Amino acid sequence: MAKREILIKTPEQIAGIREACKDASMVLDYITPFVKPGVTTEYLDDLMLRYTEDVLKDKSACLGYDPDHSIPYPKATCISVNHQVCHGIPGPKVLKKGDILNIDVTVIKNGYYGDTSRMFCVGKCSIAANHLIAVTYDAMWKGIEMVKPGAHFGDIGYAIQKFAHAQGCSVVEEFTGHGVGVGFHEEPPVLHYGKMGAGAEMKPGMIFTIEPMINAGRKELTILSNGWTAVTKDKSLSAQWEHTVLVTDTGWEVLTVSEGSPAVPSWVKTK
Numbered sequence: 001m002a003k004r005e006i007l008i009k010t011p012e013q014i015a016g017i018r019e020a021c022k023d024a025s026m027v028l029d030y031i032t033p034f035v036k037p038g039v040t041t042e043y044l045d046d047l048m049l050r051y052t053e054d055v056l057k058d059k060s061a062c063l064g065y066d067p068d069h070s071i072p073y074p075k076a077t078c079i080s081v082n083h084q085v086c087h088g089i090p091g092p093k094v095l096k097k098g099d100i101l102n103i104d105v106t107v108i109k110n111g112y113y114g115d116t117s118r119m120f121c122v123g124k125c126s127i128a129a130n131h132l133i134a135v136t137y138d139a140m141w142k143g144i145e146m147v148k149p150g151a152h153f154g155d156i157g158y159a160i161q162k163f164a165h166a167q168g169c170s171v172v173e174e175f176t177g178h179g180v181g182v183g184f185h186e187e188p189p190v191l192h193y194g195k196m197g198a199g200a201e202m203k204p205g206m207i208f209t210i211e212p213m214i215n216a217g218r219k220e221l222t223i224l225s226n227g228w229t230a231v232t233k234d235k236s237l238s239a240q241w242e243h244t245v246l247v248t249d250t251g252w253e254v255l256t257v258s259e260g261s262p263a264v265p266s267w268v269k270t271k
Helices: 011-034 041-055 127-143 153-166
Strands: 080-082 084-086 102-108 112-121 177-179 184-192 206-212 213-215 221-223 230-232 238-240 243-247 252-254
Touching: 011 041, 041 080, 041 153, 080 206, 084 102, 084 206, 084 213, 102 127, 102 230, 102 238, 112 127, 112 238, 112 243, 127 153, 127 206, 127 213, 127 238, 127 243, 153 184, 177 252, 184 206
Parallel strands: none
Antiparallel strands: 080 084, 080 102, 084 230, 102 112, 177 184, 177 206, 206 243, 213 238, 221 230, 243 252
C-alpha cells in the first residue's frame, strides 16, 4: 500500500481549521469551572457535548468514532484521570480532591477538525502531580519550538524526549500526534521521541498535533478491556497536553488558542 502524502492545506482550509481549533479550545474554557470534587466525568462530558452542539453549533469528532470497525467510541470527549494515559471514557467516576485529569476535545466545524487537550487539577494537587503537569506542558512547547520549514518531524520528538528524561519522567511511545484538519487523523504520525533529522521534512501549510503523554514512572502501558483506555502499567501518574500547530513560512502558529488558554512559557521565543 502506498504511503499517504502529508497534506499541504490551502489558505481556505487553514482559515476553516483555525476556526475549528478555536472552538475546541473554547470547549475547554467552558468546562474549566465545572472541574471540581464531587462531579462525575460523565457529567463533564455531557456539559461539553451540549456546549459543542447547542452553543458552538459544532459536532464532536469523538462520538461514535470507530477507526478499526471494532468498538465505536461512546462519548463526546476523552477524560483520562490519574494513571490513565489517554482515551479515558467518561462515566460514573466521581472526581475527588487531588485528582489530575486530561480532557481531550476534537470538534468538527463546517467539515474541519480542531483537536486539543489540557490538564486539570481537582482542588489542590500534590507537588509531584503539579511537577508532572508542568513538565508535560513544557515538553509540548519544547516540541512546538522545533516547528519550522525545513525541519524534520523527528526534531519534535527529540526535543520532547530530551527534556522529559532530564526531568526524571518517561515518554509514552505507543501514541503519537498526527496530521489533522481536513480529517481527524491524517499523515504524518508525530512521535514524541526520536532523533534530530529523522522523519519527513516540514513544509508551510502542514497542520498537525503535538500531544506528548508523559509518565511520572515507567513508560509501559496497558489497554483496558473497554478497548480504548490506556493506563500506566506501574500505576504511576500520567499527563498530556495537546495543541494543533500550523507550519508557517517562518516558523509555527498554534491554532488551538482561545481566551482561556494557558499562558505560553516565558522562555518560548515567539515570532
